[in-house]
Amino acid sequence: MVKISLPSGDTKEYSNKISVLEVAKSISPTLAKKAVFATVDQVDRPLNFVIEQDSNLILHTKEEQVSLNSLRATTAFFLGKAIKTFNSEAVLGDNNFSEDGFYYDSDIATGQISVDQLGEITDLMGKELSTKAELTSVYMSVTEAIDHFKDNEYKVGILKELKNDHVYLNSWNGFDDFSLVPLDVNYEQIKHFKLLYVAGAYFLGKSSNKMFQRVAGTAFFNQNDLDEDEKRREIARSHDHRVLGQQLDLFFVDPKIGAGLPYWLPKGATIRRIIERYIIDKEVADGYEHVYTPVLANLDLYKTSGHWDHYREDMFPPMDMGDGELLELRPMNCPSHIEIYKHKPRSYRDLPLRIAELGMMHRYEKSGALSGLQRVREMTLNDGHTFVSLDQIQDEFKKVLKLMMEVYHDFDIKDYKFRLSYRDKANTEKYFDDDEMWNRSQAMLKGAMDDLGLDYYEAEGEAAFYGPKLDVQTKTALGNEETMSTIQLDFMQPERFELTYVGADGEDHRPIMIHRGIVGTMERFVSYLTEIYMGAFPTWLSPVQIDIIPVNNDLHRAYAEKLAEDFRKSGLRVQTDLRKEKMNYKIRESQTQKIPYTLIVGDKESESGNVTVRRYGQEAQDTMTEAEFIQMIRSDIANYSRES
DSSP states (O other), X not given: OEEEEOTTSOEEEESSOEEHHHHHHHHOHHHHHHEEEEEETTEEEETTOEXXXXXXXXXXXXXXXXXXXXXXXXXXXXXXXXXXXHOTTOOEEEEEEOSSOEEEEEEGGGOOOOGGGHHHHHHHHHHHHTSOOOOEEEEEEHHHHHHHTTTOHHHHHHHHHOOOSEEEEEEETTEEEEEXXXXXXXXXXXXXXXXXXXXXXXGGGOXXXXXXXXXXXXXXXXXXXXXXXHHHHHHHHHHOHHXXXXXXXXXXXXXXXXXXXXXXXXXXXXXXXXXXXXXXXXXXXXXXXXXXXXXXEEHHHHHHHXXXXXXXXXXXXXXXOSSSOEEEEOSOSHHHHHHHHHTSOOBGXXXXXXXXXXXXXXXXXXXXXXXXXTBOSEEEEEEEEEEEXXXXXXXXXXXXXXXXXXXXXXTTOOOEEEEEEEOOTTOTTTSOSOHHHHHHHHHHHHHHHHHHTOOEEEEETOSBTTBOEEEEEEEOTTXXXXXXXXXXXXXXXXHHTTOOEEOTTSSEEOOEEEEEEEEEEHHHHHHHXXXXXXXXXXXXXXXXXXEEEESSHXXXXXXXXXXXXXXXXXXXXXXXXXXXXXXXXXXXHHHHTTOSEEEEEOHHHHHHTEEEEEETTOOOOEEEEHHHHHHHHHHHHHTTTOOO
C-alpha cells in the first residue's frame, strides 16, 4: 500500500507502486493533461517517476513559471538531438533555459549552423517530436553524471562548475543529455516554439575558453503566448540601444579590439558630454567638490577597504610591477575618495564634506554577460561620497534624495520606486560581519524614509558587502526593473581606514560615510535613455539639434551656411546637409536620424531671411524668422523639452 499526501491535505492510497502521471490521472484527467512535473518528498521528479513508498506529492501544472522552465529545458533537449541529427560530428556543450527562452551550444570546430538553416533544424525537431519513443529520466549525483559523460570534455567541464549535487540524466531514442530540472515527458506538448538566432558564446562564459555556436529559441504552452512574445521581441528590437546605437552612430563595441570596451563615436560622445556637464553643474551647485583620482592604485588599498576579500572575482588581476609593488585597476571609487578625506586633518566644521567624481572603474565581467553599454568592463560612474557626523545623516539623506528627484524630473524619468536593500544574515561570506553596525545602519535608513513619508519596499540580500542602501529602481522601456541610483550608509569603511575628525569638544570622532550615485554609470545611463527615448533624444540632449537642408545646393548653400554659423554662435548643435541627394530623401534621412528640427531653405527663405521648420515626427511645417526660431529652440532646451 502506497499513501500519497497532497497539498490540499487529502490523501490517496494505492495498492502498488504508481507513477506520478497515474496519480494525476486518478485525481482528474484534466489535471493529468495540465501536469508537467512533480515534487515528491521535496525532490523534483518527471511525471514518469514511480512512487514506491508513502510520499508527499505536489503536481506542477502549465500555469506555473517552473513548468515553463521544464518545457524550455525539454525543448532544448530536442534541439540538441536535432543538431546531432543535422550534423553527426557536432560536439555538444552547454544548454539551459531562462525567462527568455532556451539555447544549445555546440563546438564551432565541428560545424556551424547558419540563420538560414534554422528552419531545417526546426523541421528536424518536429520530426523527432513526432517519433513515439519513451523519454526517460534518472536523478543522479553530479559525480555519476561526470562518469557517464566522461567522453565529452565539455559536458564534464560544465558538470564540474555546477553548484548542484544532483542532475537529471535524460535519454530518448539513443540520445543522452543532462538537465538541471526534470523534463516534460509529455513531449507531445512541445508544439509552440521558435528558433530565434545563432550567436557566438564562449565556453562557460569565459573569454579565455573556446568559442561555441549558440542556437537560441523560445517555447510556450500555447500559440497565443508565442505570438505575444514575438510582438514583445519586435518592440524590444525597436528600443534596443545596441541597434539604435548603430543606426544613429553613437558607439560601437568590437570584441576583436576588446569585449566590453565601448568606443564612443562623436554623436554618442556629445550626448555623454552633455550629461556629464549637466550632472557636474548640479552637484557643484549642491555643495559637492569635484575631484580627479587615478584609475590605478596599490592593491593594499583594496585590501584595506575589503574589496579584495569580498569582491575579488569581479576585479582584474593585479599588475606586478616587478619590484614588489602590485597595482590594481579600481573596481570602486570610494577608497580613492577616502584618501582625499585623509589627506589632511578634518574638523567638525568641514562636515558634511561632499566629494564627487566622474570616476572610471573596471570590472571583470564574463564575456557572456557583456551587452552593449549596459554591461561593460570599463565604465565611468557618477559617484559621490559625503562624510558626515551622526546627527547630520538624516538631513544629508534628504538632500541627496532631493537632488536625485530633480535630476529625474529634468530627464523626464517618472516610473521609479524606492527599495531599501538589506543584508542576508545567513550569507556571512558576502557581508561584513558586524551585527551592531548592520542593525544600526539599516534602522537609520528605514527611519529616514519613514520621516520623509516616501513609499518603499524592503529587499533582503541586496545590500553591498559593507552596508545597507536605498536603491532607486526604474523601469526600462520594456518594463524590466533595474537600479538607477543608490544612497548607502557606511560605518565600516571609516573604521577600516581609521578616519577621524576633531569635534567641537576637541576630541577625535569617527565620521559616517554616505555613498551615492545619482545616474549610475555613463554607459548604462546612456543605454537607458537611448531605449526609453527610442533614439529620439530631447532637444537639449540631441547630438544634432538642427539639420539644415537647402532645396538646391548651388542656389541656397550660402544662406544655409550663414544660418548654421549663426546657430553655432548661439550655442546650438547644427549640421548642413550638402550631399547631392534629392531633398525629400534628405528630409527622410533627417527623420531617420531623429533630429529634433529640420530646416528647409529655398528661394523664399533666402530672400526673406526666414526659415521653414519641421519638427521630428511631425508632417506640419512652420515658417518663421531666424530670431523667432532661435527663441523657440532655446525655450525648448531651457525647459528640457518637457511638455509640462
